[in-house]
Amino acid sequence: MILGTEMHSWATDLFPMNRSLTGDGVRNTLAYLQKILPEMEINSAPTGTKAFDWTIPSEWNLTEAWIADEDDVRIIDTADTNLHVVGYSEPVDTWMTVAELDRHLHSLVELPEAIPYVTSYYERRWGFCISHRQRERLLRDPDRRVHVVIDSTLDAGELIWGELVLPGSTDREVLLSTYVCHPSMANNELSGPCVQAAVARWLRDELPDRRLTYRILFTVETIGPLVYLSRHLDHLREKVIAGFVLTCLGDDRTYSWVASRKGNTLADRVARHILRQDQPDHTEYSFLERGSDERQYCSPGVNLPVCTLMRSKFGTYPEYHTSLDDLDLISPEGLAGGFQIVTECIRLLEAVGPYQVTTIGEPHLGARGLYPTLSTTETHRVVRTMMNLIAYSDGVNDLIAVADLLDLDARDLIGTVDELVDAGVLRRSSSPAADQ
DSSP, X not given: OHHHHHHHHHHHHHTTSOOOSSSHHHHHHHXXXXXXXXXXXXXXXXXXXXXXXXEOOOXXXXXXXXXXXXXXXXXXXXXXXXXGBOBTOOOEEEEEEHHHHGGGEEOOSSSTTOOBOOBOSSSOOOOEEOOHHHHHHHTTSTTOEEEEEEEEEEESOEEEEEEEEEOOSSSOEEEEEEEOOOSSOIIIIIHHHHHHHHHHHHHHHHOTTOSSEEEEEEEOTTHHHHHHHHHHHHHHHHHEEEEEEEOSOOOSSOOEEEOOSSSOSHHHHHHHHHHHHHXXXXXXXXXXXXXXXXXXXXXXXXXXXXXXXXXXXTTTSTTTTBTTSSTTTSOHHHHHHHHHHHHHHHHHHHHOOOEEEXXXXXXXXXXXXXXXXXXXXXXXXXXXXXXXXXXTOBSSOOHHXXXXXXXSOGGGGHHHHHHHHHTTSEEEOXXXXXXX
């Protein structure tokens, strides 16, 4: 649980930063993650840059936002939580009545103690988010005058993202992507970047002899992937064999995933197999229930083999997009579980194949020292599994397909595959099917 505790400490450090699509909150978050992953590059694109049908907006930065009464006592203050201000609020400094202010307030009747998360990225407005209880108290005196201040800037700036590429022995790529644009929410934001940072470090330090190349992105939701795709689409189409969006990976409640648009890519098959084996009570969502960056990576014209890995799915848990999604909602155990699922998917991807038998007809296992000299129930099972694996190693079936046929965990076949490859009985297929 040491790793889980470390990831939770990262989330604790990052929690107060006022992240949005652009601005110092994202800049500071990426600088923090770069200390964990010094090899990560920070890239940018300026305001006004076109990315397909979208345009990078102005850079937004917030100094402070508050509402005070006539005695200069602050009623609402982003010093308490940066969720109090609507994201991308334009600057304001004015006096008004509570009745006039109410048009700019957001609250949740169904969660009266929670502060909602609200943004207005692409239309100029301003607003505050408060609990419904506090809104009701304010409205008891609608004629009361209040001083409203949002000290913000909306200027030409940049959209920034972090990118780390860890080369493997082949140029076939796995894409890992998460987002860093939500302020002060733990599961639906910080769990993704923290787990992904830990996975990237594990790939770098614990899997140095990896076969695949890993392209790891820390960007902002929606516009971030679109900007990245607009610059790298041809390369990604050619090289990426599987990808995972990582989000909502820190709670203790469940496991889930959203399939790609095609639903049967290598990423889908790996996620489905690992979760069925390790978390049989997990929930599988179709692409019809999408909501994160799988929308961009799988869109028509892009069609990357990308699905989304989660614990509790975004939008399904009551604390989602509110102040209740705090550091108590995620745990070291929850984060460690999220890390485990992602790394198990990677372990299977590294070994999945497919493989091709090197002989015509059944290979002579005894001549290669692979056939047991003592016959027992256990050796019979081992030999039968080995022969079944060989029988279906036709350069098309990979380990998941064979494991499904045999009703086994594909990871339990990896040792046998390694033994057969070392003995010259199997080789990794050079067929294009190996990369699909």
